[in-house]
Amino acid sequence: MFDRSAEPVGRADLGGIDLPTGSARGLPGRLYFDPAAFDQERRTIFRKSWFAATYASDLPAPGDIHPVSIAGWELLLVRARDGAIRCFHNICRHRGMKLVERPGNAQRISCRYHCWTYGLDGSLLATPHLGGPGINQGEGIHPEQLGLREVRCAVWRDIVFVDVDGVARPLDEHFRQLETLLAEYELDGLQLAAETTPEQEVPFNWKIQIEGGIESYHLPWVHPQLELPPMGYRFEADPADAFIGFKTPMSDAEMKRRAAGNGASEGPVLPNFPVIDAKISRGEAPQFLILFVLPNVTAVVMPNYLVLGLLRPLAVDRTVVRRKFYYVGAAAGAPGLAGTRSDIARIWHEILQQDIPFLAEVQKMCRVRDEAGMSTRFSPYWEVGLHMFQKYVARNALA
Ligand code: FES
Ligand SMILES: [Fe+2]
Known part of the structure; x- marks a missing residue:
């Protein structure tokens, strides 16, 4: 299954990942197409840590x-x-x-x-x-x-x-800072909904899926139905490598649209997280919280539901994407909200379908861009989190 003849990808293969975001060079393409590099990640990220x-x-x-x-x-x-x-x-x-x-x-x-x-x-x-x-x-x-x-x-x-190796620090210790960040959202009362997106195998490396979700830069061209968030992105990385997260401010119009299930439904309104209502009543702008729980979970805290996404790397160029949706208390199962919950799942599914051709193309180009001697670059505003993610991979997977 794995090609053991190739040299591992090492820090010497990096072309400037540690520079400031605007000047930095991205990870080598080989980390996305070479089965030996997949094996290398398997023996590091997917073996020595949670x-x-x-x-x-x-x-x-x-x-x-x-x-x-x-x-x-x-x-x-x-x-x-x-x-x-x-x-x-x-x-x-x-x-x-x-x-x-x-x-x-x-x-x-x-x-x-x-x-x-x-x-x-x-x-x-x-x-x-x-x-x-x-x-x-x-x-x-x-x-x-x-x-x-x-x-x-x-x-x-x-x-x-x-x-797998049993050497990582205890999970509650590992997630201490993550839990601190989540504490204000009162996620304990959430319940799993039956409505979900179909499990889907996608033709690209697991990192490409993360990188596609960690930036909103592509929204106007790939998801024109979504609004580009207003200024005020704030990225947060956990020094212990448990997560990368960012908070995205939300306009009033967006907030109202989201309350009715991303604007998909004119039906009954989902209850917000108590913290969101408290913020609105204080006149503060609510925010989305988007977390990448490293290496392979995404947690998106919307005003009124949580999405937990799970990536299952199958091979260097094949990944399974899954998502489950969690709502505030009884909203997870209330029959009157079933249409809204289905609309939310459908919209997430459609967003992935819009992303797939682009992400598959990025996958296909990884080899030729290495061969052409080209490195990827980052937007110094939108792609700070993406840069953090690639630095995490470099720190944890490279020899
Ligand atoms: S391989 Fe013989 S019993 Fe399982
Ligand atoms: Fe996207």
Whole structure:
């Protein structure tokens, strides 16, 4: 799967990423098209630090099992009887079969090849005919040493984060500054809505999807239906590399449009986050909060709903995009708001469809722009966050 012959991308391949944003040069194209570079990210960003595997709500009930292929890893998420989520490598301890192919609900997990059977806690429960017909034990095979190999995991909001090497600092410590930033939004009362966007595989590197979402510079040309935000962008990066975020001010007209579901619906109005109403009553301009929870989650706090997006890198040029939507309390399920929630999901889906041809084109050009000896550049106003993101990749993935 991975080409190990190529030299890793190193800091010497950077053409000035640490210069001020307007003068800086972007990451080399090779980080976007070379399978060896994907492997390099897999062994760094997607191994030594926390990354998002799936949504906790993908495993709502005890006994739910959920396989995930992500960044070259094969993981198995399990909701145990006590409600806790655990993660294992989705690899049989016998001859290495992929253990679970599809999500389901089970009491125990049996390998299809020779029927070694595991409990939901990963313990090896049965090894039928191991020592000969009708003999279920074998000399030298100690089941207590052959449970599924566990991967450290922890849940943040509705996202299950994993730490494959188990060396990252605890997740609550990692997200301390993120939680401080989110505290004023009172996100605890949010509930998941059923209306969502379809899971979609896109033909480009996971970083291109992040970079397409972290700047609003392209709005007038790619999404003419969206308003270019007024001046006042403010970027914030976490020195501990947990997130990059920015607050975008909102005009009054935009605020009113958003309140009715991005202007898609003339129907009933969604309740705002209490903090937004408080700001409006004090005469302050409300803001969007857009967060990139590194490396592969986007969290967009709108005035009246939260979108959690999750990117699943499949290969250097293939990524799966997912989104789930969360509303203030009962607004998540109120039948009278179903049309508005569907409109919101549809609009997010349409925005992605508008982005895809551009992002796919950027992907296609990565090799030739390297070969032509050209580096990308950043807008010193709109692309400060994008520059922060590329510096994060350079710090964490490059030798
Ligand atoms: S590979 Fe799983 S039981 Fe043999
Ligand atoms: Fe876009």
